[in-house]
Amino acid sequence: MEIITYKEILSQPDIWGNIINNSDFIEKKVIEIKKECPLNSFYLVGCGTSYFLSLSGAWVLQKFLKKRAAGLTASDVYFFPESYKNSEKLDSTIFIISRSGTTTETVRVVETLKRQGHTSVYAICCRPESELVREVRHSFVIEEADEKSVVMTRSFTSMLLLIKYISGFCSGNQQLIKELSKLxxxxxxxxxxxxxxxxxxxxxxxxxxxxxxxxxxxxxxxxxxxxxxxxxxxxxxxxxxxxxxxxxxxxxxxxxxxxxxxxxxxxxxxxxxxxxxxxxxxxxxxxxxxxxxxxxxxxxxxxxxxxxxxxxxxxxxxxxxxxxxxxxxxxxxxxxxxxxxxxxxxxxxxx
Amino acid sequence: MEIITYKEILSQPDIWGNIINNSDFIEKKVIEIKKECPLNSFYLVGCGTSYFLSLSGAWVLQKFLKKRAAGLTASDVYFFPESYKNSEKLDSTIFIISRSGTTTETVRVVETLKRQGHTSVYAICCRPESELVREVRHSFVIEEADEKSVVMTRSFTSMLLLIKYISGFCSGNQQLIKELSKLxxxxxxxxxxxxxxxxxxxxxxxxxxxxxxxxxxxxxxxxxxxxxxxxxxxxxxxxxxxxxxxxxxxxxxxxxxxxxxxxxxxxxxxxxxxxxxxxxxxxxxxxxxxxxxxxxxxxxxxxxxxxxxxxxxxxxxxxxxxxxxxxxxxxxxxxxxxxxxxxxxxxxxxx
Missing domain, CATH: 3.40.50.10490 (Glucose-6-phosphate isomerase like protein; domain 1)
Known part of the structure; x- marks a missing residue:
């Protein structure tokens, strides 16, 4: 079949293979982030598919890092700062998730966090030249998972695999890293x-x-x-x-x-x-x-x-x-x- | 009309009035709880209507108490302890919400928490003689909001009003307490x-x-x-x-x-x-x-x-x-x- 979405669905195992082969780039970023950030608690923020990804991703992080984690919609974070500002300290680690890195609500959230002096904000994205990537200190970009289709399929699973790797490297869980290579x-x-x-x-x-x-x-x-x-x-x-x-x-x-x-x-x-x-x-x-x-x-x-x-x-x-x-x-x-x-x-x- | 659900929907303002008239009983409980519990962070746990109540209730708590709060389904808490056990310390305050106080998943959660030695677990409920109420140290029971109907209507709004009062008394927010009396x-x-x-x-x-x-x-x-x-x-x-x-x-x-x-x-x-x-x-x-x-x-x-x-x-x-x-x-x-x-x-x- 010559349907783009179909091809992208079927390509997923290959894209996962690429991520696994290049997982040392994820490990290096994690080491850098651990130097500057206490990793005490987490918020994952996205819209649509990236929001549902943030829900499952939060479970993965709290499982392996044994820290509190939650998924939030970018719009809730933008309109209601009480969603993530629970104290005077801005010490939560925030992952912003977006395939394009240009979704309006997502970009607004990053701008707001930056203005507030929130430094531990990181991007998970598929486009290296995007606004989101430019605005944050460290980004995890999986360019090969990007899609031509409107409908997100392989970008969802690939960015979730990335979060599993981040969790594995942060917690030093070798068993998890080993299991991921079988995917x-x-x-x-x-x-x-x-x-x-x-x-x-x-x-x-x-x-x-x-x-x-x-x-x-x-x-x-x-x-x-x-x-x-x-x-x-x-x-x-x-x-x-x-x-x-x-x-x-x-x-x-x-x-x-x-x-x-x-x-x-x-x-x-x-x-x-x-x-x-x-x-x-x-x-x-x-x-x-x-x-x-x-x-x-x-x-x-x-x-x-x-x-x-x-x-x-x-x-x-x-x-x-x-x-x-x-x-x-x-x-x-x-x-x-x-x-x-x-x-x-x-x-x-x-x- | 002689329909029970209809009557219960229409009775809501009266039930809210009762809660407001007896709000000093809520304040007294809050004072007792503050003595034994640090109120550092919150989980609200329920099923169905009580789960959706826990979602809105968590927003209310985090708004007025400026502490992290989240709503969870009782089944997730029961199957996946990583949902609330983020560290060795069991220091979160957990509100268990159930109209009947006998829902299977809810009761299992309370039993599990008790077995783990988690003490700051409180009930929000409509039936004083229920299993849930018996199992916890302090309960907020609004008997007058209980329903004959299968469908929960006034119990939802009444228990949410209760959470607003808990938030108001915990934070000493007189403006909120004053506004609630107009409802x-x-x-x-x-x-x-x-x-x-x-x-x-x-x-x-x-x-x-x-x-x-x-x-x-x-x-x-x-x-x-x-x-x-x-x-x-x-x-x-x-x-x-x-x-x-x-x-x-x-x-x-x-x-x-x-x-x-x-x-x-x-x-x-x-x-x-x-x-x-x-x-x-x-x-x-x-x-x-x-x-x-x-x-x-x-x-x-x-x-x-x-x-x-x-x-x-x-x-x-x-x-x-x-x-x-x-x-x-x-x-x-x-x-x-x-x-x-x-x-x-x-x-x-x-x-």
């Missing part, structure tokens, strides 16, 4: 194995609504997956922390809904209970997990077993090509062009 | 003025999808409003931080959508720009704000002016009866019984 081969295997199967599943299913469920670090992935469905296929989608689905939203479950479970290691027994209940209520079900038992398999209309054997924080990004392909094939099934999403542009800039 | 009269005036108008608007509009937008402390209200629509009227709804809507979700805007703007003071100029853009793209629009200018009025299909003259954090809860009535009348328009939401029960308990 390109695992990613390629999963894409090759499931690509055609997902296309067939979507075409046969003819579904109109999607729900993505993920707990903890998987929630940001669920929200980002829901956004891919909206952007590419103009289908209704929602995302929740898995067990939250019982607390109200499941009033609307039924056979017109596909529920996609992004299962984690620690919550899988409880997530399985919900899967069985939703199947009974008539929902279609799609499960992504590392390994599924018999009951999970019997209650899934589609099952993806990652079979990575690596820890759940290390393998997070492997879930994304699957849900991106779901959005892509749903768009094709509806006769839409994923390269030209309705109403959207590559960068949001407000006059 | 019952303001609430009664708004309900009386808009109740029938909302019914007529919903019946004439015949809409199928709702989007709720709110920035900062208003986002939790937007999410809770979306949940009311789902629970009562089985209609599609979404919620975003206002400016996030441009970053992807607006691919699906159109004349079948009603966008409800919960406008704040500080973001209103930017929110207005989005309102005008969405109107141009064909959306129906519904604005709630303190005072609207000519352009906002011209671009709103329905406008609610609160005209409170009080600060935005003080007036937060006044927005809720409006969106609750939207959900209620949408249910009636669709011939549904808001007292009997599909698939839901009053308390979620997992075996």
């Amino acid at each position: 390109p081969i695992l990613g390629r295997t999963i894409i090759n194995h499931y690509n055609d199967l997902i296309e067939k599943f979507v075409n046969d299913l003819k579904i109109s609504r999607f729900v993505f469920l993920g707990q903890g670090p998987f929630y940001g992935l669920a929200a980002e997956s829901g956004l891919k469905i909206k952007e590419m296929s103009l289908s209704i989608s929602e995302a929740y922390q898995t067990l939250e689905y019982r607390h109200g939203p499941m009033s609307m479950v039924g056979s017109e809904v596909l529920i996609v479970f992004l299962m984690s290691e620690r919550s899988i027994p409880e997530e399985k209970k919900l899967l069985l209940e939703m199947k009974k209520l008539g929902a279609h079900t799609f499960v992504i997990c590392d390994r599924a038992d018999k009951e999970i398999k019997e209650n899934s209309d589609f099952i993806v077993e990652i079979q990575s054997g690596i820890s759940e924080y290390a393998r997070l990004i492997l879930y994304m090509p699957i849900t991106q392909l779901l959005g892509f094939y749903q768009a094709r099934y509806k006769g839409l062009d994923p390269d030209n999403p309705k109403n959207l542009s590559q960068v949001v800039q407000i006059n | 019952p009269i303001l609430g009664r005036t708004i309900i009386n003025h808009y109740n029938d108008l909302i019914e007529k608007f919903v019946n004439d509009l015949k809409i199928s999808r709702f989007v709720f937008l709110g920035q900062g402390p208003f986002y939790g209200l937007a999410a809770e409003s979306g949940l009311k629509i789902k629970e009562m009227s089985l209609s599609i709804s979404e919620a975003y931080q206002t400016l996030e809507y441009r970053h992807g979700p607006m691919s699906m805007v159109g004349s079948e959508v009603l966008i409800v703007f919960l406008m704040s003071e500080r973001s209103i100029p930017e929110e207005k720009k989005l309102l005008l853009e969405m109107k141009k793209l064909g959306a129906h629009t519904f604005v709630i704000c303190d005072r609207a200018d000519k352009e906002i009025k011209e671009n709103s299909d329905f406008i609610v002016e609160i005209q409170s003259g009080i600060s935005e954090y003080a007036r937060l809860i006044l927005y809720m009866p409006i969106t609750q009535l939207l959900g209620f009348y949408q249910a009636r328009y669709k011939g549904l019984d808001p007292d009997n939401p599909k698939n839901l029960s009053q308390v979620v308990q997992i075996n």
Whole structure:
């Protein structure tokens, strides 16, 4: 196929491979930052896809660095300084995330922080010549993850992989660094194995609504997956922390809904209970997990077993090509062009 | 009408009045807690409506106490201890929120925290005899806000009002305390003025999808409003931080959508720009704000002016009866019984 978004989705394992091969540049930056910054607590700030990335990224940082971390929208930071100014000291480390480095809200946040004398502000970005990169002291730029498509796919997983590396180098966690090096081969295997199967599943299913469920670090992935469905296929989608689905939203479950479970290691027994209940209520079900038992398999209309054997924080990004392909094939099934999403542009800039 | 949910929505100003009249009991508890707890940082934990309450509540606490605060789902806290254990010290103050005090995930969290020796854990609840209340050292119980309905309405606004009082007493902010005392009269005036108008608007509009937008402390209200629509009227709804809507979700805007703007003071100029853009793209629009200018009025299909003259954090809860009535009348328009939401029960308990 000659579709840009499709090519970019499929290219992800190669881009991850590049990042891994050049990970010493990440390590060097981390060493420099550690010299000037106490790394006591973190905020990650972004818009849209980069905001959902900031949610999962915050989980990764707090897991490995054992410091408080939170994801925030750039607009909340800009309008409500109480979101990050909790004391007289400006001692939080702030990562600003943006593919283009020119999103209006993001640039405004950096300017505001600079004016306040906040020095430990760093950029995660795909464009080295951008305003964002110019405004901060240190930037992590992954140029090869940039995209021609409006819809962000490989830039999301690549910038999340970068945050995993930052966490690994900051904390000196060699086990994590070792596990990350396995991602390109695992990613390629999963894409090759499931690509055609997902296309067939979507075409046969003819579904109109999607729900993505993920707990903890998987929630940001669920929200980002829901956004891919909206952007590419103009289908209704929602995302929740898995067990939250019982607390109200499941009033609307039924056979017109596909529920996609992004299962984690620690919550899988409880997530399985919900899967069985939703199947009974008539929902279609799609499960992504590392390994599924018999009951999970019997209650899934589609099952993806990652079979990575690596820890759940290390393998997070492997879930994304699957849900991106779901959005892509749903768009094709509806006769839409994923390269030209309705109403959207590559960068949001407000006059 | 003899509908329980409707009565409970309309009773809110009276319940708020009770809380205000008995606010010295809140002040006494706060004094006791301040003796035993450093109040350095906060987590608010809940499920469903109580989770959305924890999001807005965290903004209130960090605004007035100038300390870091975050809302978390009980399931994330239970499965992923890294969500709140950032260091060896267990020195965060944790508020557990639950109408019933018997929700499975919530009770599990309290048991876990207790086992870890975490002492500064407090309950916000509507039932004095509940498991949650028994397990913690101090509880804030608002029995009069409890509900017969499955759907939470007055318990949400009342527990949020309680958090405003806790913030006011903790910080000694007399201005806030004074403003809160105006809420019952303001609430009664708004309900009386808009109740029938909302019914007529919903019946004439015949809409199928709702989007709720709110920035900062208003986002939790937007999410809770979306949940009311789902629970009562089985209609599609979404919620975003206002400016996030441009970053992807607006691919699906159109004349079948009603966008409800919960406008704040500080973001209103930017929110207005989005309102005008969405109107141009064909959306129906519904604005709630303190005072609207000519352009906002011209671009709103329905406008609610609160005209409170009080600060935005003080007036937060006044927005809720409006969106609750939207959900209620949408249910009636669709011939549904808001007292009997599909698939839901009053308390979620997992075996």
